[in-house]
Amino acid sequence: MYKILITTSNDKSILDMIAKECILNKKLSPCAHIINDASSFYLWNDDFISEKEYLLFIKCKDENIERINDIISANHNYDVPELVSVQFDIVSEKYKEWFNKKWV
Numbered sequence: 105m106y107k108i109l110i111t112t113s114n115d116k117s118i119l120d121m122i123a124k125e126c127i128l129n130k131k132l133s134p135c136a137h138i139i140n141d142a143s144s145f146y147l148w149n150d151d152f153i154s155e156k157e158y159l160l161f162i163k164c165k166d167e168n169i170e171r172i173n174d175i176i177s178a179n180h181n182y183d184v185p186e187l188v189s190v191q192f193d194i195v196s197e198k199y200k201e202w203f204n205k206k207w208v
Contacts, residue, residue: 105166106165106166106191107164107166107189107191108161108190108192109172109188110161110189110190111176112142112157112159113157113158114158116140119138119160120138121179125179130171132168132171132172133168135163137161138159139159141156
């Protein structure tokens with residue numbers, strides 16, 4: 105029912121804009137988090153890449169995943185932006201009530 109969508113970028117302003125679009129403008133998520141100074145290692149065009157990135161975690165309901173994916177795809181600075189999801193449960197009833205509030 106609930107997902108955390110994760111994407112990364114080497115440009116924090118891009119992730120700031122995506123988070124604002126998802127939360128404030130489109131009301132697809134009640135909250136997001138940006139984690140600074142992640143060390144990323146990956147293969148790109150047969151090259152081993154090591155760089156500093158930022159991680160964006162967007163919490164949402166399952167029904168909003170595709171619309172958030174569209175926002176990330178349209179605004180991301182990478183040719184192939186990462187978008188993975190993790191399913192989670194909300195344990196706190198007070199937090200669940202806040203999370204499920206209608207944000208429109």
